[in-house]
Amino acid sequence: MFGEIDVLGAFMPRAVTWFTVVLVIFTLADWCLTKAQLYKYFWHPPLARFAFFVLLFCVGGWLTNTY
Numbered sequence: 001m002f003g004e005i006d007v008l009g010a011f012m013p014r015a016v017t018w019f020t021v022v023l024v025i026f027t028l029a030d031w032c033l034t035k036a037q038l039y040k041y042f043w044h045p046p047l048a049r050f051a052f053f054v055l056l057f058c059v060g061g062w063l064t065n066t067y
Contacts, residue, residue, distance in 0.1 A: 018064065022057045029056075 004011040030049060039045040 014064075015061070018060060019057065022053070022060055026053050026056055 003014050005014055005017055007017070030052070033039060033052075039048060042048040
């Protein structure tokens with residue numbers, strides 16, 4: 001996962017680009033989960049959202065590093 005990617009002439013760490021991709025995926029998934037009112041079953045909804053984002057980021061990083 002270490003390395004740099006050239007984005008419009010600026011070198012960015014791969015983690016930053018993956019963070020951006022996960023942020024878009026998370027925003028769409030969070031919107032769907034909010035519309036389904038799934039967060040009302042959690043004791044602390046912001047903590048559940050944060051844990052979901054961390055899960056997506058770590059699993060995606062692991063998959064991109066593995067394959």
